[in-house]
Amino acid sequence: MDFKEEIRQARISWEKEKGVDKIPAVKSELGKEVKVVYGPEDVSEGDYLATIGFPGDYPFTRGVYPAMYRIRPWTMRLYAGFGTAEDTNRRWKFLLKSGNNGVACAFDLPTQMGIDSDHDLAQEEVGRVGLAMDTLRDMEILYEGLPLDKIVSSFNINAPGAILLAMYIALGEKQGVAAQELSGSLSNDILCEYVSRGMWVFGPKPALRLTTDIVEYCTKHLPKFYPFNIRGIIMREAGASMAQEAGFAFSNAIAYIEEVLNRGLKIDEFAKRVSFFFATGTQIFEEAARYRAARRLWARIMKERFGAGNPESMLLRFTGTVGGSTYRAQEPENNLVRGAYGLLANVLGGVQGMLHPALDEPFAIPSEETARLALRTQQICAYETGVTKTVDPLGGSYYVEALTDEIEREIVEILRKIEEMGGAVAAIEQGYMQRSIADEAYRTSQEELVGKRVVVGVNRFQAEEKKRKTEFHRWDPRMQEQQIERLRQVRSERDQAICRKALDELSRSAAGERNLIPPIIEAVKAYASIGEIMDALKEVFGTYREPLCI
Amino acid sequence: MEGKIRILIAKPGLDGHDRGAKVIARMFRDAGMEVIYTGLHQTPAGIVEAAIQEDVDVMGLSILSGAHLSICAKVFRLLRERGMEDMLVLVGGTIMDEDIPRLKELGVAEVFPPGSPVDAGVKFVQNWVAERGKRSGSSF
Numbered sequence: 001m002d003f004k005e006e007i008r009q010a011r012i013s014w015e016k017e018k019g020v021d022k023i024p025a026v027k028s029e030l031g032k033e034v035k036v037v038y039g040p041e042d043v044s045e046g047d048y049l050a051t052i053g054f055p056g057d058y059p060f061t062r063g064v065y066p067a068m069y070r071i072r073p074w075t076m077r078l079y080a081g082f083g084t085a086e087d088t089n090r091r092w093k094f095l096l097k098s099g100n101n102g103v104a105c106a107f108d109l110p111t112q113m114g115i116d117s118d119h120d121l122a123q124e125e126v127g128r129v130g131l132a133m134d135t136l137r138d139m140e141i142l143y144e145g146l147p148l149d150k151i152v153s154s155f156n157i158n159a160p161g162a163i164l165l166a167m168y169i170a171l172g173e174k175q176g177v178a179a180q181e182l183s184g185s186l187s188n189d190i191l192c193e194y195v196s197r198g199m200w201v202f203g204p205k206p207a208l209r210l211t212t213d214i215v216e217y218c219t220k221h222l223p224k225f226y227p228f229n230i231r232g233i234i235m236r237e238a239g240a241s242m243a244q245e246a247g248f249a250f251s252n253a254i255a256y257i258e259e260v261l262n263r264g265l266k267i268d269e270f271a272k273r274v275s276f277f278f279a280t281g282t283q284i285f286e287e288a289a290r291y292r293a294a295r296r297l298w299a300r301i302m303k304e305r306f307g308a309g310n311p312e313s314m315l316l317r318f319t320g321t322v323g324g325s326t327y328r329a330q331e332p333e334n335n336l337v338r339g340a341y342g343l344l345a346n347v348l349g350g351v352q353g354m355l356h357p358a359l360d361e362p363f364a365i366p367s368e369e370t371a372r373l374a375l376r377t378q379q380i381c382a383y384e385t386g387v388t389k390t391v392d393p394l395g396g397s398y399y400v401e402a403l404t405d406e407i408e409r410e411i412v413e414i415l416r417k418i419e420e421m422g423g424a425v426a427a428i429e430q431g432y433m434q435r436s437i438a439d440e441a442y443r444t445s446q447e448e449l450v451g452k453r454v455v456v457g458v459n460r461f462q463a464e465e466k467k468r469k470t471e472f473h474r475w476d477p478r479m480q481e482q483q484i485e486r487l488r489q490v491r492s493e494r495d496q497a498i499c500r501k502a503l504d505e506l507s508r509s510a511a512g513e514r515n516l517i518p519p520i521i522e523a524v525k526a527y528a529s530i531g532e533i534m535d536a537l538k539e540v541f542g543t544y545r546e547p548l549c550i
Numbered sequence: 551m552e553g554k555i556r557i558l559i560a561k562p563g564l565d566g567h568d569r570g571a572k573v574i575a576r577m578f579r580d581a582g583m584e585v586i587y588t589g590l591h592q593t594p595a596g597i598v599e600a601a602i603q604e605d606v607d608v609m610g611l612s613i614l615s616g617a618h619l620s621i622c623a624k625v626f627r628l629l630r631e632r633g634m635e636d637m638l639v640l641v642g643g644t645i646m647d648e649d650i651p652r653l654k655e656l657g658v659a660e661v662f663p664p665g666s667p668v669d670a671g672v673k674f675v676q677n678w679v680a681e682r683g684k685r686s687g688s689s690f
Contacts, residue, residue: 109564109615113591121593124620125564198566198590238569325569329665362664363644364616438572445573445668458665472646475616548589 007041028403029286030243030410038398044405051296052401055350055391059299061292061404062392063350064315069388074346075319075353076378077154078371081106081131083479084486085141088131091368092146098372099379102152102184104355105142106130106365107164112199114160116531117483126480129365134487134529139167140174148177153184154229154319159201161188162210163533166520169222173525185226185275188214191252191424192231194546195433196238201534204425206541210516212259217517219270228256228274229319235433236279237325239441242287243407246294247414248424248433249276250301254415255424257306267306271313275352279323282338284345288394289403291318291349297408319353320346324361330465331457335359340377347387348394354378364472431547487529494527502526503536510540555679557608560588560597562625565615570642574610574671581672583608594624598632606637608675613643619652626657638678640671 015021026034035042044051055063078095080103081088092103107130110122117126117134126132133139143151148171155164165186172182190207193200200207218227232240232249240248253274260270278294280287298316302308322342327335336359346354358366358374366374382388394400421427428434447453454460502523509519516537523533559575561568568590579585586604588597601609613621618641629635641653642662650661660674 113564115564121564121591124617125615128616129565193566196566196568198568238567239573329663363646438576441569442573442576449668546589548587 004041007039011039011041028406029281029283030241030407032406038402040398042398042402044401052395058303058311058314059296060315061296062395064295064317064352066391068350068391069347069382070391073382073388074351074378075101075152076375076382077102077104077353077355078358078366078374079104079106079156079321079355080366080371081108082129082365082473083127083476084132084483085138087127087479089142089144089146091371094368095371095375096146098375100375102154103146104154105156107155107157108132109199111530112157112159114163114201114530114534116529117480117487119531124477124480126483128475132480132483133164133167134483134531135490135527136167136170136524137486137490137527139171143171143175148172148175149181151184155184155186156229156231158187158190158193159199159207160530160534161186161190162214162517162520163524163530165214165218165227166517166524169521170524179221180223182222183224185229186214187229187231187277188227189229189231189234189252189256191255191428192234192249194428194544195235195248195252196240196437197234198546200544200546202537202541203544204428206510206537207544208256208259208425211256212263213515213517215256215260215270215273216263216265216515218273219265226273226275227270228253230256230274230276233277233279233321233323235437237323239437239444240433241440242281242290243410244414244433244436244440245278246290246297247411247418249278250294250298250411251415251418251424251427254301254305258423261306267302267308268310268313271302271306271308272310272315276316276318278318278320279325280320280342280346280349281323281326282341282345284341284348285394285397285400286403286407287342287345288348289400290407291320291346291351292392292395292400292404293408293411294318295350296404297411317352319355320349320351321355322346322357324357327357327359327361328455328458329362331463332359332362334457335361336373336377339374340381343378343381344385344387347381348392350392360472364474367473429547434547490527491529499523499526499528499532503528503532506533506536507539510537554582554584555608555675556584556586556604556606557610557675558586558588558597558601558604558606559610559612560592560600561590561612562592562594562597562621563613563615563617564591565613565617566590567614568612570614571610571612573668574612574642577668577672578610578675581676583675594621594628598625598628598634601629601637602632602634608638608640608678610640610642610671613641613645616644618643618645619649619656622653622656622658629657638675640674642666642671 052061056066080091109125111133115122215227218225230249230253232245235248236245295316299314302314322339356374358370360370418427451459506519575585575587638659641658645663653661
């Protein structure tokens with residue numbers, strides 16, 4: 001009898017003797033039964049080196065790099081942007097002084113939709129949930145005193161992503177920084193917008209062309225820039241389970257990669273510049289296991305499906321953040337604690353970078369005080385808790401290894417379903433991801449309502465509601481006027497003929513097959529606004545209507 | 551009035567966060583009401599037009615961008631212009647406590663700020679229906 005069989009036999013008698021069947025049943029986040037205790041018999045029979053192995057070695061279950069946090073901790077950033085470029089420049093400088101590594105730019109809704117600040121639909125939205133960006137002039141002010149060869153920037157923007165990239169390149173040129181020196185990332189993930197959050201403008205086909213143009217251009221000219229930061233988080237925050245988040249993000253990524261390959265690029269030319277962004281909840285072991293599973297699965301997809309040869313192409317590099325949807329409005333101080341546990345899960349899961357939400361996330365964008373507290377939470381975890389001392393400290397835990405296998409199977413199943421539907425775009429057009437997410441959001445909300453899912457201070461241990469503190473960040477309407485004033489000034493000062501010519505050239509290029517980044521750069525340099533550039537593209541691309549799934 | 555209560559769930563403005571709107575829409579449907587969901591990026595004029603076309607009793611606006619005051623002011627101006635100021639209008643989303651009285655002055659019947667239980671809207675409408683039934687002496 002082999003040793004695992006021996007343990008199985010022993011378990012049967014132990015369960016009988018101790019009456020284990022009477023211990024209350026517990027389910028995982030994915031609805032699977034969780035055993036009372038795990039042992040060697042629960043860990044897969046597979047070859048240790050082939051399935052778990054060493055950090056920095058295929059399939060990277062234990063981590064993408066051999067040293068992980070022993071050389072330096074994860075990249076710590078706060079997502080920041082509000083008001084005008086001046087407002088955001090001040091906030092960024094404050095955060096950088098507090099130890100923020102680089103900047104993660106939050107744009108307002110008009111910018112994310114490619115609409116100018118003086119457009120009807122933009123009124124009262126300018127500078128609210130992020131920074132207003134109309135023309136290259138705003139970009140120049142935003143980076144005043146921040147040389148682009150010394151800063152890492154991440155841009156969370158999809159539909160007009162190509163325009164923001166063009167502005168960044170144009171600003172680099174003005175500052176005397178060559179494109180190949182620019183480092184940072186652009187989310188460039190339009191498919192997640194059709195699934196949730198809705199910041200789409202064009203239909204999937206032209207949108208995917210822009211996505212691919214960005215990747216092609218960056219591969220040739222911006223070797224230090226990540227042209228993809230694929231956003232599982234957008235779907236997770238809309239309600240997706242942790243397995244759906246990874247599965248949907250992977251299937252979107254597969255769709256992009258296929259487009260880029262069709263363009264004629266080789267997988268090892270660009271795959272090392274694909275990165276991800278996931279949300280993390282407070283279920284520490286399941287989240288950490290999920291990241292281990294995702295890392296292993298992504299490496300296999302890249303190697304086996306796409307034939308990547310360079311190990312760098314197989315790495316699942318990800319930013320993780322505690323999902324704002326795990327935070328609650330009641331007793332907002334508790335969110336600090338939720339955030340700390342969630343970020344621990346990220347670290348145990350082997351995260352490369354973190355944005356961390358501030359405790360006032362349910363109400364508003366953070367104040368200086370709460371923003372700093374969110375950064376401090378990361379710094380304390382990195383420097384005071386010792387969790388960074390060894391790589392993948394949960395590796396070898398019977399429970400975590402069993403969870404890793406189970407969650408991996410779950411993600412594989414989701415990918416198989418989407419594949420059967422004809423891939424990510426077809427699955428989105430059929431509303432599959434949207435419906436799955438709405439179902440999951442509904443299920444968890446019902447569980448919370450009846451108290452099956454405990455949220456402290458909300459549906460258990462509720463305290464008498466105190467008067468809520470109101471020192472939240474407030475929107476200043478004067479800022480909208482200033483922004484519109486600046487836009488009008490830029491429009492009146494620019495050379496209209498050059499600007500018109502650049503926009504016409506862009507429309508012509510859009511009707512043809514040329515890569516659109518160079519004509520967008522020309523339009524940006526002529527101080528055409530985001531709205532004007534989007535309009536030039538809309539002439540050719542049209543706009544999108546969503547299928548309704550509730 | 552006979553039959554099911556009809557409710558329009560709308561997402562005005564540019565905000566695309568529709569998790570709450572979709573969950574609430576299902577809650578109303580499960581409670582036996584007829585739900586019409588507008589989808590994203592609706593203008594106040596489009597929403598009021600949809601409310602008329604669909605002949606709804608209740609309008610639920612979901613706004614997470616912070617632009618709720620100006621959006622609601624526009625919606626109520628249009629409702630008055632169309633002689634529909636009696637419409638029961640509910641608003642949910644990222645709304646600060648100090649804005650609640652201002653929304654109610656505009657005509658919003660109830661506001662569901664962050665932290666509201668997901669069934670609060672359904673309960674509110676059920677009570678409103680019961681009250682209205684008592685007043686008019688009929689019942690649904």
